[in-house]
Amino acid sequence: MKQWYKSGAPWIWLNAGAVAISVIMVVGLIGLIAVRGLSHFWPAEIVEFQVGDPELGLGQMVVGEHVRSQTIPVQVARDAGIAVPPELGEGDLVTRHLIKQGNRDVTGRDFAWYPELQMSEWQTPPDAMVLERREWGDFFGYPLRLLENGEVVAEGEGLWDALQERIARGNDLFREIRRIERRDVGVISERMEALRLQQRGLQRDPDIAPEALADALERIESEGASLQAEFQVLRQELDVLRQASRRDVLVASVAGGEEVEISVGEIVSAVQPNSLSLSAKAAAYVQQFWAFVSGEPREANTAGGIFPAIFGTVTMVLLMSLIVSPFGVLAAIYLREYAKQGPLLKLIRISVYNLAGVPSIVYGVFGLGFFVYTLGGSLDELFYSDRLPSPTFGSPALIWASLTLALLTLPVVIVSTEEGLARIPSSVRQGSLALGATKSETLWKVVVPLATPAMMTGMILAIARAAGEVAPLMLVGVVKLAPTLPVDGSFPFVHLDRQIMHLGFHIYDVGFQSPNVEAARPLVYATALVLVILIIVLNMTAISIRNRLRERYRAASD
Template identity: 85%
Template sequence: MKRWWKSGAPWVWLNAGAVAVSIIMVLGLIGLIAVRGLSHFYPSEIVEFQVGDPERGIGQMVMGEHVRSETIPVPVARDAGIAVPPELDNDDLVVRHLIKQGNRDVTGQDFAWYAELQMSEWQAPPDAMRLERREWGDFYGYPLRVVEDGEVVAEGEGLWEALQSRVDRANTLFRELRRIERNDVGVISADMEAMRLRERALQRDPNIAPEALQAELGQIQERQAELQEAFQTLRGEIDILRDELYRDTLVASVVSGQEVAIRLGDIVRAVQPNSLSLSAKAVEYVQQFWAFVSGEPREANTAGGIFPAIFGTVTMVLLMSMIVSPFGVLAAIYLREYARQGPLLRLIRISVYNLAGVPSIVYGVFGLGFFIYTLGGSIDDLFYADRLPSPTFGSPALIWASLTLALLTLPVVIVSTEEGLARIPSSVRHGSLALGATKSETLWKVVVPLATPAMMTGMILAIARAAGEVAPLMLVGVVKLAPTLPVDGTFPFIHLDRQIMHLGFHIYDVGFQSPNVEAARPLVYATALVLVILIIVLNLTAISIRNRLRERYRAASD
């Protein structure tokens, strides 16, 4: 036993056990997030039951999806307003179920708790439907008829097929309407703003002759008239599309029998989950998950998709990587290869190490004060004075968020690159110098290529940290909802002055600031899962590039 302890084997097993426990915990956490998030998109069964005491004529019909159940003590049930039979003691337990009943425009609430002892047997009517709407949340009920311009066009046996085809038509019209509003109208608005700024610049120019000023102003007015005419044409197209979009109406009944008229232009998806086969449910599951990944958020981020947040996160991380890579690598090369060793250099290295431990919110405050107010304000004064007092770069934006994250991850890249340069044997440098290469040629053609895998390791760590940061981004460019993406077809195509959405901030906003907690709960898990997958993909891409570079330079050295 003593020999076994001295051999160091116990410590090997201890480290292996710690690694195994860590892997199990990570996989368990990811599994929990995946189960809670992905199960949200599976078409759940719609149940119908009665609550109350039917024998005494007291009760109501309820329809919706079962969310979860919990067991509570009798005193808690009484405090919650549940009519508990007197024969139950305080030590007894009561089961209650959370039902997503939707119909917020009818009932006033999406979710409600119901005690099992007050519920009748659950039924699953095959013709029960769920409508995903752009406003007022989901609707649960029974389809009755489709009305077009006041006339009934479908009811009875062919109602559901007609409803699906008209919902698809409405969604196509909605996408076309959104494209015109964001692209075509956006281009005209940008041109009109450019003309306004040009006119303001001419009026402020003291060196321009009056005749030239009048000629320029005349051309600007002609161009503004052309743009106004084009805008009116688009406005007419938009009005026509809106009339077509809201032409059809679905008349449906809720479980109580009340009839409700719903415009098909407000419906995103219509489904009857109780009548779907297993394969149809799988198709519906994939379609709903894709709609979540590729769609835009709705209902205060408690419905819809997260594509703007995914796009903003990827764009910001890529821009951050482009900024931090040259600065971090060059700083590490100078500190390792050129700087004179001494107390000052040791102080600089200690400062770099300490920067890695500074709370991220401090970087956010620095970015707000220096990048936005000082640097951005100066840029506005020099190049965008005609737009003042409306700021261009003097407000939170994509470029400032990327710079703040670059500053945040700079110590990681410097330390990793320095360690990579330090691992290059001195014999490699001496051999290159002995063959007649200069110090600069030795550095850039021999040493730096061999240290490239270490540089990529630093980038991997930087990407992983930057993609998950939230606190500093709230101050320098990330918002709850960004109406437009930072990349589009309008010059200069990449708009660094726009604010963006971010997956990390989206999780915080949905999880802690949502007005509808129960509706937001599954979206928090689903968004967290997408963020984890995105970080894994970015890291695997960087690891693949690192391994490829390592093999290339290893083969070259052989």
């Protein structure tokens, strides 16, 4: 046994066990997130049952999706107002079920608990449907007839196919309306704002001649009138499209038989999950997940998609990488290759190491005070004074979020690059110098290329940390809902002064700020899974680049 301990085998097994446990924990966590997040998009069966006081008879009809069940003590059930048979004692347990009944505009709440003691046997009617709406959440009920301008155009067997065609038409109209509002109207608004600023600048210019001022103001007024005419044309087109989207109306019945009219233009999708085959459910599942990844959020982020958050996260990380790479690499090269070794350099290195351990919220406060208020406010005063007091760069924006993350991850890049430079053998430097190369040529043509994999390792660590940060971004550029993306077809194409959405902040907002907790719960897991996948993709891309560089320079050295 002593010989076994002296051989070091126990420590090898201990390390292997620790690695195995860590891998199991990581895989288990990702698996839990994936199961709870991805299961949300599977078309669940719609159940129908009656509930009421057993002594008075069953009365209320309920239609919806079963979310989960819970076993509670009898006393808790009685305190909650549930009628419990008197023969049950305090030590007994009763079961209650959480049902997503939707129809918030009718019932006032999306989710409700119902005790199993008061429920009839569950039914799964094949004609029960769930409608995903742009407002008021999901609708559960039964389709009755389809109206066009008040006239019945479909009911019975042909109703469902006609409804799907009208929903597709309504979605096309909605996308066209959004395109005009965000692109065409947005361009006109930007041009009118530019004219307003130009007029304000001319009026404040003391050196301009009165005749030139009058001519310029007349030209601006003429261009403004032309833009107003274009806007009126777009407004009329929007009115026609909105009227067309309100043409079709679906008449449906809710639990209990009450008829409700729903504008087809407000319906995103309609599904009858109880009548779908397994392949049809799989197709609906893929469609719902794609809509989640590529769509925009709705209903205070408790419905819809997360594409703006994905786009904002990727854009910010890429911009951060472009900023931190040159500064971190140049700082490491100076500290390792050019700076004079001494107490001052040791103090600088200690400061860099300590910066890596500073809480991220401190960087956020610094970014808000220095980047946003000081630097951004100065830029507004120098170049955008005509827009004041409305800030341009003097408010949280994409550029300040990226700079804050670059400052936060800078110590990681410096340390990794410096360690990579230190691992280059001195014989390589001496051989290059012996062949007549200068110190600068040796550094940039021999040493730095060999240290590139270490630089990429620093970038990998920086990307992994930056993509998951939330606290500093809440102060310097990330918001709950950004109406437009920071990249579009308008000059300068990448709008650094806009605020963005972020997956990490989206998870925080949905998980802790949502007014509808039960509706937000699965979206938290789904968004977290997308964030983990995004970080893995970014890291794998950086690792692939690092491996290629390593093989390239290894082959060159051979």
